[in-house]
Amino acid sequence: MIVVGGREFRVAVSGRRRRLGLTVERDGSLVLRAPQGCDAERAETFLREGETWLADKLRRREDHPPAHPVREFRDGETFAYLGRAYRLQIGGEEQTTVRLVAGRMVIGKGLVRDPVAARRALIGWYRGRGQRWAQGRLQPWAARMEVREPDIVVRDVGNRWGTYRPGDGARGTMALHWALFQLPAHLVDYVIAHELAHTRISGHGADYWSLLRQAIPECEERKTELDDLGRRLWLGDFRERA
Structure with a gap:
């Protein structure tokens, strides 16, 4: 310190x-x-x-202080995925996972009885869906920026939306916050490109922003939008039903 x-x-x-x-x-x-x-x-x-x-x-x-919402696991509560809001629907007793079905986010009744388990299931859903989505976006951005593709994981990365660590191997690892996938796709793309730029340049100097603008000319506008929307994302806080 x-x-x-x-x-x-x-x-x-x-x-x-x-x-x-x-x-x-x-x-x-x-x-x-x-x-x-x-x-x-x-x-x-x-x-x-x-x-x-x-x-x-x-x-x-x-x-513009953070205003992260508190969610309740009940019929009709809303959760976002890639910028679209989905209503929560309580499914059957036997359902042990979260699924998107006909425009609804469906969660099992047994999970809802235990809010901690429901939270874990929803975060796990974001991690799985986010991992698959981000993996498909990595190659196009890396090619556009002429940088190598790192390994990618989706998890809780604390107070950042993404990180890049060079690690012991040649590829390094990009980690993305699971909550990021509530945002519209163009902002998730911005974070992916932001971290890809760090595979070549570690800091945020002029050369870093020049590389990022190569992929996203309007990167400053996207950063401002991310700062605004990001402070209102659900980060896992929940309210237990009475």
């Missing part, structure tokens, strides 16, 4: 980085991403020079 200007920053060190980077996570925490060997004086100078940018970012976050 490092404290500058009365603010606390978590320091994440990476051997792949060449430049310093600063991010505001979805939970409001501040992360300074630094290359190995970066000294404290260089880090503090970077943070002080970025104070205006950070203050503006935090002010916009305060004006």
